[in-house]
Amino acid sequence: xxxxxxxxxxxxxxxxxxxxxxxxxxxxxxxxxxxxxxxxxxxxxxxxxxxxxxxxxxxxxxxxxxxxxxxxxxxxxxxxxxxxxxxxxxxxxxxxxxxxxxxxxxxxxxxxxxxxxxxxxxxxxxxxxxxxxxxxxxxxxxxxxxxxxxxxxxxxxxxxxxxxxxxxxxxxxxxxxxxxxxxxxxxxxxxxxxxxxxxxxxxxxxxxxxxxxxxxxxxxxxxxxxxxxxxxxxxxxxxxxxxxxxxxxxxxxxxxxxxxxxxxxxxxxxxxxxxxxxxxxxxxxxxxxxxxxxxxxxxxxxxxxxxxxxxxxxxxxxxxxxxxxxxxxxxxxxxxxxxxxxxxxxxxxxxxxxxxxxxxxxxxxxxxxxxxxxxxxxxxxxxxxxxxxxxxxxxxxxxxxxxxxxx
Numbered sequence: 001x002x003x004x005x006x007x008x009x010x011x012x013x014x015x016x017x018x019x020x021x022x023x024x025x026x027x028x029x030x031x032x033x034x035x036x037x038x039x040x041x042x043x044x045x046x047x048x049x050x051x052x053x054x055x056x057x058x059x060x061x062x063x064x065x066x067x068x069x070x071x072x073x074x075x076x077x078x079x080x081x082x083x084x085x086x087x088x089x090x091x092x093x094x095x096x097x098x099x100x101x102x103x104x105x106x107x108x109x110x111x112x113x114x115x116x117x118x119x120x121x122x123x124x125x126x127x128x129x130x131x132x133x134x135x136x137x138x139x140x141x142x143x144x145x146x147x148x149x150x151x152x153x154x155x156x157x158x159x160x161x162x163x164x165x166x167x168x169x170x171x172x173x174x175x176x177x178x179x180x181x182x183x184x185x186x187x188x189x190x191x192x193x194x195x196x197x198x199x200x201x202x203x204x205x206x207x208x209x210x211x212x213x214x215x216x217x218x219x220x221x222x223x224x225x226x227x228x229x230x231x232x233x234x235x236x237x238x239x240x241x242x243x244x245x246x247x248x249x250x251x252x253x254x255x256x257x258x259x260x261x262x263x264x265x266x267x268x269x270x271x272x273x274x275x276x277x278x279x280x281x282x283x284x285x286x287x288x289x290x291x292x293x294x295x296x297x298x299x300x301x302x303x304x305x306x307x308x309x310x311x312x313x314x315x316x317x318x319x320x321x322x323x324x325x326x327x328x329x330x331x332x333x334x335x336x337x338x339x340x341x342x343x344x345x346x347x348x349x350x351x352x353x354x355x356x357x358x359x360x361x362x363x364x365x366x367x368x369x370x371x372x373x374x375x376x377x378x379x380x381x382x383x384x385x386x387x388x389x390x391x392x393x394x395x396x397x398x399x400x401x402x403x404x405x406x407x
Contacts, residue, residue: 016041023050034058039067046070049078053097060100065109072101072109076116079123099127111138118142125149132158137166144170152178159184165192172196177203186213191220198226207234214240215381228253235263242267243365244379270316290335293322297329306330308359315366324371330357337402342371347380349402352395355388364388 019025020033021044033045034055045051046059046067059071075098102113114131117123128149134140144150144158144167155171159181162168171177172185172193182205185197194213197203205213210230214237217223224245227237229252238259242250254267300306306326314323324342328335331353341349347368354364361382368379383389390398 013038013041017044020044021048023048025050027052031055031058039064042067043070047074049074053094056097057100060097060104065106068101068104068106068109069112071097072104072112075101076112079116079120095124095127099124099130102127102130107136107139110134110136114139114143118146119148121148123149129154133163133167135163137164137170140164140167141170145174152180155181156184159188162188162190165190168193169196172203173200175200175202179204179206179209182206183209195220195223195226198223198230201231205230207237210234210237211240212384215383217241218244218379218381224249233258235260238267239263240381242270243362244381247271290321290325293325294329294335296322297325300326301329308363311359312363312366315363315370318370320370323367327353327357327367330359332356333399333403337399338371340402340405345372345374346398346402347372347374347378348390348394349398351380351388351390352398352402355390355395356399361386361388 016033016036016038017040019029020036020041025048030045030048030051031054033041034051035058036042036045042059042062042064043066045055046062047070051059056071056075059067062068062071075094078094079098098113098117101109104110110131113127114134117128117131128143128147131143132140132147132150132154140163144155155174155178159168159171168185168188168190169192171181173196174181177185177197177200182197182203185193186205186209188194197205198213210227211234213223214227217227224241227233227241228245228249233241233256238253238256242253245253250267251271254264254271256264259267297306300310306329311323311326311330314326324338325335328338331338333353333356338350338353341353350367350372351361351364354361354367365379365381368374380389388395
């Protein structure tokens with residue numbers, strides 16, 4: 001039984017397909033076949049590596065996307081040979097055709113060209129830039145991550161006016177990023193790109209930029225692990241991280257070999273304190289009353305011994321009542337005001353009390369966790385230069401507000 005007529009190619013069309021696919025066909029014949037009404041004929045011609053430039057140029061604008069995809073794949077396969085081609089004219093004409101395909105409306109066509117040129121050390125720079133600025137991630141990503149033709153200025157411009165979120169993410173994953181590019185990514189609002197930047201071990205990040213990212217990581221716990229694992233971590237950044245990371249990451253941080261000895265020892269002590277279960281008090285041992293805690297705090301203050309270090313030690317031992325009392329006496333305020341800030345879980349209130357006591361943000365971070373029981377991502381960290389993140393007027397308002405609540 002004969003197959004359906006629709007499955008049989010007309011003899012004249014079959015002949016034209018064979019001619020289109022034959023590398024020995026006359027060049028004029030192949031140029032004419034590029035205008036053939038049959039998509040099968042044009043597809044066969046698109047695969048013919050001997051097709052003349054005139055035919056390829058026509059197929060570049062073929063109405064059928066499948067033909068353009070086949071043409072793109074054929075030319076992409078020829079790219080490795082182009083840099084050593086003997087005929088300058090052929091080199092130029094092939095690149096002209098590739099550039100036309102790099103501007104094709106079909107994403108798949110552009111993606112084929114991008115994948116083919118992504119690592120070339122030569123070739124038309126304007127085509128590389130066109131592909132890097134493409135809105136489709138499948139097109140721009142390989143070129144942005146791998147092209148040696150993109151400069152630092154190109155990458156900074158791409159971050160500043162990114163066509164898509166995928167653009168900045170691709171840049172963050174590029175090897176050996178210049179500090180200027182890392183700065184641009186850090187200043188963007190693209191959290192995923194910043195995470196990729198921190199995970200990029202070859203990216204160069206300035207110390208000031210790293211400090212800023214550590215401070216902002218309070219709101220981005222997923223940044224903590226790559227920050228702790230950065231190849232180079234300045235002591236200041238390590239110290240700030242130690243105040244906010246989870247126990248497992250604190251242990252990893254304390255084990256770094258590049259930390260100053262005193263900082264490493266401090267972090268190891270902190271790890272031990274966090275991981276050692278609290279010892280239950282003997283039933284005969286009576287807890288310190290509020291009045292006794294106040295008396296002890298006032299005695300320390302009278303001797304000039306109510307220091308930040310004393311308060312920090314109490315906080316690190318987990319002594320909430322003693323810590324609250326020490327803070328209240330140092331700030332010259334009733335213990336009830338400190339308790340109020342803690343019960344409201346007010347990070348701003350506790351920071352304001354620490355400021356009034358004349359202490360630093362180091363103890364403010366610890367007290368936010370101990371007294372207000374704030375999660376790491378809710379703790380307010382130090383501002384630039386280790387200062388308070390709140391304006392003086394705001395802290396004064398916070399203190400007045402806590403005082404008024406008790407009246």
